Amino acid sequence: MCVNEFCVPRTLKMKKKEIEEVFGGILENEQDVSAGMAAIRTLLNVLERDTSETVQELDSNLQAAVDAMKNTDYPVTAVASGCELFLRFITLAKLDTKTFGECKSIMLHRGQLFLKKLMEARGKVAKLASSFIVDGSRVLTHSKSRVVLHGMKEAARANKRFEVYITMSSPDNSGVEMRRLLEEENIPCTVILDSAIGYVMEQVDMVMVGAEGVVESGGIINKVGSYTMAVCAREMKKPFYVLTESFKFVRLYPLNQRDLPNEFKYTSSKLGRDLSKEHPLVDYTPPSYITLLFTDLGILTPSAVSDELIKLYL
Amino acid sequence: MRIDGSTFMLVLMSKRASKGLKNSAETLQKEDVVQAVVIVDSFKGGFHPITYFIPAALVPVVNTPLLDYTLEWLALSSVQEVILFCSSHADLIKEHIRKSKWNELASAMVITVMVSETCRSLGDAMRDLDAKAVIRSDFILVFGDMVGNVNLLPILEHHRKLQKQDKGVVMTMVYKEAGHGYCSRSVDDKAVLTVDSSTGRVLLHNKMKVGTKRINIPLETYSDCPQVELRYDLQDTHVAVCSPAVPPLFSDNFDFQTRDDFVRGLLMNEEILGSTIYWYKLDEAQYAAHVSNWQMYQSVSHDIIYRWVYPFVPDSPFIQDVEPYVFLRHNVYKQKSVRLGKGCLLEEDIVIGENTSVGENTHISHSVVGKYCHIGKNVTIYKSYIWDNVVIGDNCHISCAVVGHDSKLGTGVRLCKGSVLSPGVVLPSDIHLDANIVVCGPLHRKQSLDHDVYKQEKLAEKAYRLLLDETEYDSEDSGQAQKLCGLWLGTSGGDSESESEEELSASNETSDRASPVPDDTYLFFSEVMDSLTRGYDDKLHPDNLILEINSSRYAYNVSVREVNYFVVKALLSLPIQARSADSAPKYLKEFNKMLQDFLPILQNYVRNSDAQHDCLQALEDMASSTDTLHDGLSKLLHLLYEKDILAEDIIMKWYNSGDENSTSTALRKQVAPFIQWLKEADEESDESDSD
């Protein structure tokens, strides 16, 4: 470890910048790609261009890349989970081949496979979710989620007439962007204030949100405001559905809001400052408030999520 | 399944044989096979003139042809052999059966189609069946346009049990209790049923014709049975379980044309024919109805949508290839492939077929829409029935109407109050139809049956509006189109409907077309009319005429008072009928002339005070129904008084005993001057007498 730090500070720094550029580039140029997917693609990119000779060097390079990405100002949760899975994936392969080159090519191949599977994930989730949107229903959603958008597009294509309420979701007002995207599909939508969630809840039939991360207990980490929405939904007896891809499963078990790691809640630039004056970006919704999770592995109850994670990591 | 007439028996045998080979383990006795006879045409002309284009049995109720309901219902009752008897549009029926699932080898029910083009009534059909001798045991008799969910096997068992007790049982009629105020009984089906409570035997069956408010029940009915029930709350399902003796009975009596004739004939001549009829009441949960006219169409559609006919509801498919409907709140049945525009409102009680597209801001309620329809924007559809493949333009307003298959309506069309469009009509834009029947092409003379004459008015290339001729005494059909509207406006709807019919038919009492009722008195009356007309034309001696009338009277067993009544009536109608006197002065002239010849006849019959009462009654009846008599009534009374046919005191008694209704008060007002003069004459004569 120390050797690496001393030996190649410059190249690493350059690489770090490059990585940030690549990562940022993907996110800016392709609106449709989520942070997690972008991270995985960046890592694949790094893997392709990597010139290391041993597995350990490769591993540390990748780890450094992950750290670099985490240092950007983009949401960290998805990056963290996606990268962890990716690393696990490629290293779980049988690497008892003769040369490192072969090893690397195997890893590359599997990386691309992984990516391909994950690209299909969103479609599967959308298909599952659209069957739950029936004709005449009113859906409440929070902020901008690409998966939820995809799900609603599917439902609209199936000739279902439904209405969407979107929260403004300060501080970045991404709800407005969501409305613009929905109106392109001719779906009638209304943007509401975050504080109006309780007011609107009695009129809606269901709540559908995306997730930035799914924790081991079956709860989710999502844009701040999701927890409030979940509590309100439970009180008004409305179903609370979460749409997410499976690579967002995170190895965390928070017991309350403060248990979430700070790096998830605040962007890296703000981490240095006095956190008591900052607003968190995400919050944690416990599994008891969630009715069902729609993933590319199928429709899961929150208790099934922990089962999945156990199967993976043990 | 394309079999007719002579080849029928042979094919039936081979089918039986092949089935026998397949199920060699089962010994299929011929007598155990449950047979059903479906008379596809109900001969009532309720859907006239749509029946020119499609047979009544293929009229879709809630997007399924009626014949399918009937056949599926029979399959539910485990009927094994069905004999379909077609008379009109036989090729369409055969085509329909051929394409259906009943034609497959795997079907448990065998359908045989028999065709007879000359058949004009149920009686003819039964005679045909008798001639072909296909009935082997008790069979179920239904029509082709029935909807029901009753398992008929228990009724068949009940019938067989009855046969063990009473050898003469020929028919068990099936009825359903229908409450008052709910229009589930067809207007022409209302009857009072008098039954023996203990055995269920039908004693009397009185058809309540429109406007009749009284029935006569002879005392003999009560003498045999300790407990008699009179029921007027029954809906006639037109299902009957018959014994094999029924077709021969039809063959023996050629005047049995409809089932009502049959029932009446049997009940009247019970001692002679030795046959009895029983009735069977359906349980609460069982449903059966006969869709014979638009009123029943509406009522049965309503019942299906409200799920009374479960399991034959749109969302449980019994035609296996059709995607079932989705049952949503407020009784909205929708196929998955329906495309609804923005702002479109489906209110309640709606059925929408597959691949139909509904435009924006359209409002549909209480209606049935078929498949592959295209409904435009801003359309309002209310209480209507739209069949398949219809294109409706924007801004149309359709209420209480039926639009047949493949029709096209332009923009801005308004259909109101019971309009019926036949299949294939193309209506141009901005047409306003009010209670009209529109057909897609000019009706040829030979197509229309002898008793219907329509005036055709061309609206467009493929739209001809049908209007009834004024002189035609057939008012029932225009009534049919009008009956589509306002039937569900609550209980008042039922009453107003009967009142309007009274007005329609009141003026046409002399001609009763509904089904030729061989009422004895009516026959007598017509015979008297004939004799008198002949006598007047040929200048016969009145004594001979009296002889003729008396012999008719004995032939029809008419009572004395009725004789008087009818003779006077005949005499009064003679000038109208024979000489077409249509105005009061002309009438009086004719009557005067006639009276000179026929005075002895009148004097012969109107001898005592009772007869004079009858005479006055006849006068009153005729006057209230015929306008010409109405105006000349006082002069007539004067004339008869002069000739000493009527006495003053009888006239006064009649005048004072008038009913409260408007017609008689109007009459009495009419004759008031004469009565006044009579009173004065009386006083004068009294004074002169006292002098």
Add this chain to the structure above:
Amino acid sequence: MAKNSNKTEENRNKFINDIKQGKVWGSYDIAFNTVNLLKDVIVNGDWQTAQELMVLITAEGRKLTRSLPMQASVGNMVRRVLKIIREEYVATQQNKQEDVDAQESLHKIVTSEGDVVDDYSKLLPDLRSSIMEHIGEFEMELETSADNIAQQARQHIHSNEIIMTLGKSASVEAFLKKAATERKFEVIVAECAPFCRGHELAVSLGKSKIETTVIADSAIFAIMSRVNKVIIGTHTVMANGGLRAVCGSHIVALAAKHYSVPVIVLAPMYKLSPQYLCSYDQDAFNSFVSPEGVLKYSDGAILSKVHVYNPVFDYVPPELVTLFISNTGGHAPSYVYRLLSELYHPDDHDL
């Protein structure tokens, strides 16, 4: 071969008609007959590889579920048979009794070596016999499921308890009768209008010398405070652990929740369905029969002014259920997803 397919079609039509006419009735009978029908297809069908067989069975299943959308056990049996075929194929191919977990999992995605899409198309000679054997075992399991559930009765019912139940369920009847041989307890039966099958259950229990009381549905909440346990049967168990049970079950479950009375649901495994409840208006979730039980047809004037509904089923959310007792033992509602993954293959969830 055409003859065979005709025979299959004939059998299928007869089966569907029997159910529609009410000659075959009750989930167990329907499930059993479905398995027989599928056995016919396997024995007489025209197939060589497992994939062809699965295509045949899926087609059969689709036709059956289209004609009988309410009967979930038909679909369940088809899925079960498909799973058996898959298992047998894999086992025969790899020649060992492996516990094949076909559920899509993250682990699978992560560790899969390239595109391992096994399309089951290898020709295996012993497949037919091994499948038939497995199905035989499965049929045995079906037959004994009612007994197995009843065996667990003495663990759940204790002496001097007051048990509440609803309507008439064959499983509940057997359960209570078995417990009555060893313990003494009381049963309160809600009549479950308008079909009022609770009356039949009460008569049957009375004949077995169990003290039974029949109450009207409106009295459920009032009596609930005295009840120790609620034991109900169900028509189907949904994938999230909810129930599709006879109309009135939700009322009983809510009342039980209010008084913290445990709700035990007896459900043999063939009632487990991989379907979720999307919305209450979902097609083929509830069946509305003739409104006769609610309002009589002869009531006349009111009929045209009023909508009358007579639903057969009720949805009970999983939070209200305490325990499921199936032939494999007792399970929590949140465990249902696990049972599903053992019984059915995810690809078969949508036939």
